[in-house]
Amino acid sequence: MSQASITTLFTPSGRSQHASTGASHAASSSKAAHTRKHSELEDAFAPEATPLKRPRVTVSSRLQSVAPLAERLRPRTLNEFVGQPHLTEHDSLLMSHLDRGATGSIIFWGPPGCGKTTLARLLATHTDAVFKELSATDSGIGDVRKVVEEAKNLLALTGRRTVLFLDEVHRFNKAQQDIFLPFLEQGHLQLIGATTENPSFRLTSALLSRCRVFILERLSDKDIKKILTQAVERVSETDDSASASHSALPTSSPNEVLVDDDDDNTSDVASSQPDIEEPLTHPTSTQGSTASAGFSHAAKPSIDLPNYPQLTPKVLSSIVALSCGDARTALSLIELVLSAPTSSDETKLLAALRRSVATAYDRTGDSHYDMISALHKCVRGSQGSAALYWLARMLTAGEDPLYVARRMVVCASEDIGLADNHALPLAMATYQACQVIGMPECRINLAHLVSYLSEAPKSTRSYEAYERAEEAAKLDPSIPVPLPMRNAPTRLMKELGYARGYKYNPDYLHPVTNEYMPIQFCHDEFLRKEGDMTGKTWDEDALRQWVFEENGGQPWLGQPSEVDQIGGK
Template sequence: MSAEVERPTAVPAASNRLVAGLEECETDDRAPYVLNKSELRLLAIAGIGFFLDAYDLFIINQVALMLQFRYYGGQHLPSGLEGFIKAGANIGSVIGQFLFGYLADAFGRKAVYGKELMTIIFATIMCIAVPAYLGSEGVLIWVGVFRIVLGIGVGGDYPMSASITGDRASLRKRGTMLIYVFANQGWGSFVGSLMTMTVLACFKKSIDTNGQVYKVDAVWRIVVGLSLIPAFGTLYQRLTLPESTRFSKTRNAEADEAQVDVKEKELDIKKEEPATASNSSASGVPAQSEVELKKKAHIHEFLSYLSEWRHAKLLIGTALSWFLVDIAFYGINLNTSVVLQQIGFDGAGNNAWHKMFRIATGNLIITALGFVPGYYVTVLTVERLGRKFIQIQGFIMSSVFLAILAAKFHTLSTPAFIVCFALMQFFFNFGANATTYMYPAELFPTRYRAFAHGISAASGKAGAILASLAFNALSKKIGTPAVMWIFVGCNLFGAFVTFVCLPEVKGRDPDAIELEERRVARENARSVPNENIDAHITSGCKIGVERNSSPKRVSKLDLKSTPSQTSKSNKKRKAAPLAAIFQPKRSSPSPPPMQREPSLDDTPTPKRAKTSKDRLADVAPLAERMRPKTLDNLVGQEHLVGKGSLLRGLMESGSTGSMIFWGPPGSGKTTLARLLASHTSAAFTELSATSSGASEVRSVFESAKSQLKLTGRRTILFVDEIQRFNKAQQDLFLPYIENGWIELVGATTENPSFKLNGALLSRCRVFVLEKLTDEQIETILLQALRRLEPPAPSSAKPPSSPPPPPSSRSGSPILSQPVQPSSQYPQVTSRILASIASLAAGDARTALSLLELVISAPASIREEKLLESLKRSVSSRYDRSGEDRYDMISALHKSLRGSDGSAAMYWLARMLTAGEDPLYIARRLIVVASEDVGLADNSALPLAIATYTACQTIGVPECRINLAHCVAFLAEAPKSTRSYEAYNKAEEAAKEDSAVSVPMVIRNAPTKLMKDLGYGDGYAYNPAYAHPVHNEYLPLERQGHVFLKTEGDKSEKAWDERLLMRWEMRANGGRDWEGRSRVERNEMNMSRDRVAEDSKG
């Protein structure tokens, strides 16, 4: 078998849809607005929330009108109470946006998502359950209070849905997905008006004809209560939505860093400030729970993040622009009655039903003309035009139409007013109303995304509250046109804020940017000023570096913190200056440190505290800790990594390309992949196909693509057990490998030609790893023992000539001399090591795991007991879904065919002890009975079928006796392949004769017409004759062909092994057949065949 198999690169197959498991994936040739199944599901879960948000927020205008007719005879509600019920939801939204935004980042999306919808459901039920006996003011206060509670849930949905969508969407479609979710706001407003019209139509007779105006109380309760249907329909999906991979990874990394920082701080304070109170922790503060630590760490990091102007400017930009757009947007949409009056849909007149119905119709028209179209134009263009352009033009264009309305408010014709108002609404939604929702979800990294979005959204709702409370009062004082001029000014100022404070975020990966910021902060030898960090990142970390910065006191904790944290030194702790740690030593001789004044050169490098990575390494299995760090330390695979080999040359050149490592377990596939990463400057990412899905793979791809754009570093993706991915999931790799965005290194224990997609295989080199020999396993074990030995004391005299290390590549035995038991591991002997090497069967991981078991055993344990335990601890290598299964069943079949009963019994036992299903073996025995024994012994097939029935009836372990019986019989039975070979020949002829007709003589003739046509004419019915008769049964084209040979035909390979053995024993003076070698047996068989040919002649 060759060491490397190189395959030519093929053109990728055109594929627009790839189904990976339950998720549907897309390639880059699909338009961003085309959604797949998983994206549609996410849209349904997150979008329904916004549908309900708009439904509940904007329906209040029509509910307020109904409350006028129910409690105030159609007169206006008291201005204070009207403002309270209209602003109540927005007041609650501010609370909900802050609260849920913080909780989503601190405790996770999964822990919080769905609770905001439960709040909405509770508040809606309480609103429609308001008791009528409270009176007019009591009902308004009740509704207003629970609309505040409703607003808490509605507000919580803003950061939750934005972060849920932003965490799961790919960079290429993130903006589109966010707008799709937000666009449900337009549908919520539209359906709210439509439901109002529908319910009013149902009550037309009662309210309009019969004059029962009090029944409007039922109308508003039904209209509000209808929102519970989609709410309950979505609640379960939200509560069971799993945590996103992106957030989980970010949170784990954050927790590790926070824990390391706290532990290092405790260690430093322990050294400098001994604890004085018994109830205090080592850090001098009371012990805190893990949850409190996480909360404080999150708040501290968020505030530190915002302490830098470049981050604070982004939050100011998102919050202020949202505040300004909501002043105008909600100022108009929460007071549409003024606008409806201008366009003739104010419901003038005293008829309550007609007035309510006309206002609902007017709201429907406004929504249909401006709301919904604006959202979907944004969906179609956001990934082309970008967020910043859409937001600025939206501010400006809505200002233009607002200015027209303000200037001509009383003089515009109704059609012109409708057109201007619709265009203003269109540019609100094809503009700032949509993009202000997107910006926080795309600007801020995952760990701060929800809280930053909540702060921005709360600022917007503050503008909405201001507008809803001030609109009526200002309209009465200065007039509606003057209020609209104020809205014009807000919009223009919003365009200016967007231009100054907000960058374009199309294709921006905030997590990659934050990661780069943290990496820069940890570069101890160089520093980047905060004001230059953006230019530094954009330039691929090449500009903005101060190589000769002034000495700066940086503690160990500071070196591990974020860029914002590095500026805040801990004054209680003392540490060596950063410049002193890395300053080169002077070449001139100097007196001992104790005889001169200390200087910077004498500052010792502080001992590094263990990080979370170190602690994880300490508890890793021995096989993981003993992985070779260099190619020279790798044992085995000389054909791949030896001097002058292809793979070694590729690794040393740093130009590897995509490749597949195929080899048995424990042969070094993962080790080779990690060594490959250490020889390149590329980022290295590991995934396991057993625990990762399409979403994780897509996340790695997007990260790799962003990192390549940002820093120019390519990514090597190592996928262990890559054969576990199905064909469609493997297709997901194709465009990224083809474009060079990643280099794939796959590891598999299965034959790649069977398990991997041909298109993927054609883009990768295949390197075959060989099974390790026992000698190589023993070398690995000895190396591990040497590394586990404690270091010799510094006072010990080094040996004059240290013994050379054992050969790691030659494979020569290294245990010819007994291993001397060490004082640390006396239980490890030569016999134990040899037993481990034998039991490992070429698997270095298994060998090291067994060695770990031995060294952890008590030193007093007897060697025999230890050997027995080792044998019991090794599991079978047999894989019922892999090649081993088919190899062994093939060995059993061939042993039976060759009448080797001993070999057949051995392979049967191997399969049963490995846990194979007895019915699988029994099915194969049925095949052997017909294929190999066949006509030589017709009792073989009934016995095989009876064996299958017995296995079904009695099961394991007793059915092994039935299988052994059948195997013994089939092995000793004479063999004949006459029927099998006859069918094969007939099948070949049948494929060639697909158009050949059945001879007339043997055709069926059930009718008179068919008999008249000659069907069956001349057929001799055999039972009617006392002597044999002959009909021509083959078609004319095949007459004379022999498919089934006669029993006496010597050319067939039917023979009885036992008869042959007796014949050979007589021919060779009684020498036993069993005593002959394989070559001698084959020669005897050939001699037998020659005798058969001679007798035939």
């Protein structure tokens, strides 16, 4: 700044210039205030305008928006729950306990997608209990202890019970399962466990004795179709309402995020209660239905939905078939269809759906053992077609062919046994072939073996003989071997009587007798003669069923005459 400028600032004329400038600003401010006041008076007497409220976007709504369709459309009340009528009907055992205000500790056992998690949440809501949810796949004893402490404090302060839902409860080992025992006995916690595995195999007897096991069945095709139809209607209504709301909202810039002003974005993501803050609107039937809504049993399925022309009756039926009673799979498939272009070709869409479905087979689960049991029993029953079907089911699902071959090796001795001594060598050859060749070619070797074993004559003489011998052996494991049956390689052993009196069979031209068995079992015959029918059952009804269902109504050739039957009795 120049010296002249500094001098001007500090002269009286400079001060007067600044004073006049301040007065000008003051006058301008007064005029602006007057203008604002006049504007406020005009607004007060102007017609009231309805402001456009921006939608509320919370943390829970953001998480809900990205959840799969199966999660977003879970039923909110027991009336909306589809399937499992043996559990949800008013006269069922579960509902009778629920009417008394508490369900106790229970285990839900059923296949995936049958409603175990949904039913657990609805029960907790119905009983006004605090709901806590854990998964045994990512939780441990520390998480359970934390829930128990909160449950005890809440029960002491408010009297409200806590329901802990533990998904995949079979994933807890025996030591982890024991953590629940004292808390369930004292009533500090109610446990609802969900498992797809047989509880009698995977849960401890101590835990099972403190819980009631309820079995959930696989959903029927009718149930799946009802769930799909109602889901599509709800999605369609949501899309229509979203379009209407979007057209009424002001245009925002691309970077603008519509968040309610009073939302501080600090709400808890995880809640101890089922999310019922914003209940889904129940769709009403377009066919003149009653007041029943949601997934209620009164809803009439319909696919007359112009918004989704790609969802044809054939596509819907295919989804029902591909879901195999799994509602989660069905909703995932319907979500793919709804997101597909409306001009999609039906044939290509069906092919894409079939490729997207994974085979419902767990090589370590119950289906693994159920199918191998079915295969073995079909071979035992000489049902070759049925045995090949179950073989194909297992192999196409990815089962290890060596596992099937090992089981058939057992079957060759257990069921065919002495009736065909070629069965065991063929089974061992097939096992080696599977080792050398592998899939997919070794499926032919397995088909050869399964067909042969199915048509081979059956005999369980050796297997049953061992069972009887084993039972006798367990009666007294301390019974000594008879002296004639012992070897005598030393002089001392000979002097003690080892091998004394033993007759070496090849030295004789005729049969000889030795003391082969302990005296307690010397008259027992474990391996019975061929044709011995001791202990076999004659069931006239079972024979008649076989005659009409499998033998074309022709009598069984081995059926004895009435005289023989009377004599046999």
